[in-house]
Amino acid sequence: MEYSKRQRKRGTVAQGMLVVSIVPVTILTIGYSFNPWISAVPQFNRYVEQQRETTPRSKSRQQHRPGAVKLRGWCALFMSILPILLTFNSLFTHSPTRSTTATRRAAPGQDARSSESTASSFYYWMKNKIVASPPVEIIFHVHLPQHDENRFIPKVLGSIRVLGNWQPRDGVQLQRLHGGYWVSPTVMVPTDIPNVRYKYMLYDFANPEKPLWEGYSEKDDRTLTTDWREVIDVWLNNNEKYRLDKAILLDECAFVQGIVQSLRFTAGEDTTTIQATFKKAVMKYQSLLKQQRELALASVSPQKITEITLNVTSPAQRLFALILLGYSHMFEGRVRSITLPETFPSSRLLLCLPYYKEGMLPSGVSGKMEKVVNALVVHNSSSGFYDWMIMFGLSEAFGSVWLDYVKSPSSLEGRSSDSFKHALDQYAVPNVALMDRQDQVSTLKVVMNFAILTFVH
Structure with a gap:
């Protein structure tokens, strides 16, 4: 048995x-x-x-x-x-997206998508089960042409499930932020699926079967990179009616205007929240500079920064304009000095400096502040204004190098000694006692030299 x-x-x-x-x-x-x-x-x-x-x-x-x-x-x-x-x-060399028999409806001149390889999908499914890689949060930003918002819904579609698998009725719907600047909600994109393709389209309520795709064919598909958490794109023209004019695009500066609008804070807003939001805004501009360099640099000319400074009300928005000024010296890879026009509102930017706190800027950006502050001091003092004296109380944050950039005005027209005394009492006198001996001597020299060159002739 x-x-x-x-x-x-x-x-x-x-x-x-x-x-x-x-x-x-x-x-x-x-x-x-x-x-x-x-x-x-x-x-x-x-x-x-x-x-x-x-x-x-x-x-x-x-x-x-x-x-x-x-x-x-x-x-x-x-x-x-x-x-x-x-x-x-x-x-199998097909894109490793989830197998589906549904295909993206082709735009004029585009072939329909073929279904993805089942074997390849099985491979990535097994791979994900064995070693699961966490997805990343990505936000899509795009400048779209003008369109009837009652008829069209802007969307971003792609070759993975979270982007709708190319199905026009699915995909991620965009929201208008400012002008032609549209943005998506946060999309959780898997990191273990390579060669994710995507595109922007206008979903047509009147004709759902024929949405308006950007570009002319599948060759214009974009490849998503997870190196960026803020993906910034510009609509690819293919239609005479729905197209972007480059001159208008550069003049509108919708991306930067959208960032500026995000820096509106309510009264009593938490300081930590303000600093974190400001830092995120600067990082978003850095992403714009790397992904859409021409658009980014078109937004930081002294003329554009003047428009921003005069049209905003919050100190955070003006401080952001000051940061943008730090990028204005970049031109075609060459470094040039910051030169400000005579009508530049240097006083408004100098007066927002007390709102600057350590930790508001990403690494590598704080070095630009010194160059900007020096340029503002030169412009403000040489123009016969006295708001540059606010720097006496900001030596802990900005040092004293700016003292070497104080210039006497070239013209005495409209300059008042009473305004000078008022600025001296408001900005210099209260802070002299807090300085060490060397800074006190330097401050006295600068003030006396400026007063002599301005009022004694």
């Missing part, structure tokens, strides 16, 4: 070995040679025999041993055939 039981148990294991042995033969018959399969089967058989011979044969273990041995054997087999998944990756 014991012998027959053993024979049945051996038969069960043998049957399992036989089934596994059939697998590589079947694969070989369809024209593939998977060495991992062939090497895995002997390993599995050897593992089962070894466990059967070395495991103690107590009554309790005999009752549970066959199932446990086979389970461990199958686990060993699974680990042995993992290289097959890599083989799938090399055999």
Whole structure:
């Protein structure tokens, strides 16, 4: 009786070995040679025999041993055939999105999308199950042409599920932020799916089957990179009616205007929140500079910064305009000095400096502040204004280098000694006592020299 039981148990294991042995033969018959399969089967058989011979044969273990041995054997087999998944990756070159029979409706001149490879999808599904990579948060920003918002819904579509798998009725709907500047909600994009493609479109309520796609064909598809958390694009023209004019695009500066509008804070707003939002705004401009350089630099000319400074009301918005001024010296990769026109509102920017706090800027940006402050001091003092004296109370944040940039005005017209005394009492006198001896001497020299050159002639 014991012998027959053993024979049945051996038969069960043998049957399992036989089934596994059939697998590589079947694969070989369809024209593939998977060495991992062939090497895995002997390993599995050897593992089962070894466990059967070395495991103690107590009554309790005999009752549970066959199932446990086979389970461990199958686990060993699974680990042995993992290289097959890599083989799938090399055999199939389609984009690894979830398999679907639905295809994107083609715009004029575009071919319909073919369904993705099931085998490739299986590979990435298994890969995600084994080692799951967390998705990243991405926000899409795009400048779109003018359109009837009662008829069209702007969307971003792409080759993955969260972007609608190219289905016009799906995708991510955009919201207008400022002018032609549209933005998406946060999209959780998987990081383990390479070559994610996407595009912008105008979904037409009147004709849902024929949305207006940007670009002319699939060659104009964009490839998403997760290097950016803020993806910034400009609509690709393909239609005479719905198109962007480059001159208007550069003049409107919608992206920067949108960033400025985001810096409106309510009374009593938490200081930590304000600083974090301001830092995020600067980082968004840095992304714009790297992704759409021409648009970014068109927004930081002294003329554009003047418009921003005069049209905003909050100190945070003016402080952001001051930061933009720090990028105005960048032109075609060359560095030039910051030159401000005579009518530049330097006083308004200088008066917002007390709102600057350490930690409001990303690394690498604070160095631009010194150059901007020096340029503002030169302009303000040489224009006969006295708001540059506010810097006396900001030496802890900005140092005292700016003292070397105080210039006497070239014209005395409209200059008042009373205004000078008022500025001196308001900005200089209260802070002199807080300075060390060297800074006190430097301050006295600057003030006396400025007063003599301005009023004594």
